[in-house]
């Protein structure tokens with residue numbers, strides 16, 4: 001059976017391709033999401049992608065995922081990862097497995113990026129492998145047994 005999941009992306013990730021390639025890789029947002037969705041299909045995962053630059057819109061999206069069928073979430077909340085208690089509170093309601101990803105290595109950059117509020121709510125965090133960070137999360141979720 002297909003497992004269905006969402007990739008939820010926060011501020012500025014729509015600008016991939018225009019942001020620092022050293023940190024974030026060279027693919028555009030739509031190139032990356034399209035290839036992740038196709039990769040998911042090859043592993044029997046039905047993935048959908050969401051992105052917003054607005055904290056409240058992300059919270060509204062998470063609320064729908066609390067209520068609708070959704071088997072897992074891959075999240076990259078961008079800068080909100082470092083400070084958004086409101087998103088933390090929304091994620092706390094989500095009962096499905098979550099993996100936090102970052103394209104860049106948040107521990108090898110500025111001090112203010114070294115904390116993510118969300119890691120403790122997630123199965124784990126994958127950080128620093130540019131686009132591959134997302135693929136590694138998909139690989140893990142694809143082999144996760146359903147409870």
Ligand code: DQA
Pocket residue numbers: 011012013023076077078079080081101102103104105106113
């Ligand atoms: C990011 C890291 C964040 O610190 C930054 O604000 C981003 C992207 C990453 O994927 O490496 O926007 O989440």
